């Protein structure tokens with residue numbers, strides 16, 4: 001089983017530095033592209049590989065790049081979205097801390113493809129080790145001639161900067177990220193215009209996830225057929241999957257795209273901890289719908305998880321066990337989302353704290369029978385199409401699916417006027 005993204009990351013948690021990266025073929029894809037390929041050929045290759053974005057929405061990367069107008073003068077921008085604040089998601093961190101040059105090479109190739117003049121790594125504030133490694137990698141890449149003017153003697157030049165965020169989940173939404181990078185309040189922007197046409201400082205901009213960009217050098221070196229062959233299903237490549245919760249070995253693994261939930265849970269995460277039973281899981285991070293043990297044979301690719309009624313999201317599964325209160329579990333998530341709402345649109349600004357309050361009253365034994373209908377109304381009113389960005393609809397996914405799959409737990413809280421779980425989370 002090939003693990004192109006992570007195979008060279010040292011086991012001791014150290015980063016692969018420039019000389020080590022070069023020793024395993026690092027920057028050969030950049031040399032090849034600058035020597036033998038037109039920018040459009042790089043884009044076409046990524047399009048043919050059918051690489052889908054690993055940031056949560058699964059949008060086709062080559063297609064996204066193709067929207068950048070190529071013959072306009074002035075700056076263009078490429079941004080690596082390394083904000084990674086989705087609860088339960090810790091996959092990009094592995095790549096940032098372990099193989100920073102793989103990301104940089106992918107960013108330089110992506111910049112070449114869209115003819116970007118400047119590139120930014122927008123990094124989560126709390127990722128201090130990643131910041132240290134990225135800073136060093138960028139400096140080393142400049143010294144080695146992979147960044148700056150006339151890269152490797154070619155006509156292509158690129159400047160690169162590391163920007164550390166302010167510790168808000170909202171900044172990961174790509175248009176809020178652009179406002180934040182411009183020094184403005186991190187609220188999302190109306191689309192259209194899309195960032196590909198009018199993004200950072202009104203110039204064409206591509207925002208891609210860290211894992212997405214880490215693929216580019218491998219695709220340039222090995223081609224689209226190789227990329228597709230890594231996967232079990234139609235979505236090519238491997239995926240960095242994660243599992244958290246009461247399992248024996250919580251962690252992250254690079255595995256073929258399309259592995260089943262069961263294999264991920266039982267073989268890689270080592271199964272449930274002694275004494276705990278699996279009740280359900282958010283398959284793709286906190287803002288995805290619960291799946292249950294009836295779904296354990298679902299293939300974890302974009303289409304497979306969608307067909308089961310959830311989303312692959314970031315591919316990092318959060319497990320709910322039988323001794324954790326589902327109402328408390330969802331309350332905990334809604335507390336996070338309410339806190340992280342940017343306050344720009346009314347349904348989200350008012351609805352999320354209200355949702356959190358209702359869930360809290362259920363936990364406290366003061367819930368009313370009418371609360372379930374009220375929660376369902378919130379799930380509808382904060383759903384897709386009613387808010388300015390995807391934060392609120394994402395926040396409703398664990399709630400609406402908990403009401404569907406764990407309804408008896410909600411009802412029991414109301415009937416017994418208390419949380420029936422001895423040790424519940426808040």
Ligand SMILES: Cc1cc2nc3c(=O)[nH]c(=O)nc-3n(C[C@H](O)[C@H](O)[C@H](O)COP(=O)(O)O)c2cc1C
Pocket residue numbers: 052053054055056057058059061064081082083084085086169170171172173174175207208209210212213389390391
């Ligand atoms: C509230 C919110 C937070 C997000 N956070 C991230 C993030 O931390 N990292 C990320 O890559 N995408 C995040 N996204 C998705 C981005 O808006 C965007 O779709 C993604 O960066 C595109 O990259 P991709 O095409 O490579 O998947 C977030 C979206 C929302 C609505």
Ligand code: SF4
Pocket residue numbers: 170188340341342343344345346348349387388389390391392393
């Ligand atoms: S949905 Fe929430 S986070 Fe998104 S713009 Fe509206 S208030 Fe802000």
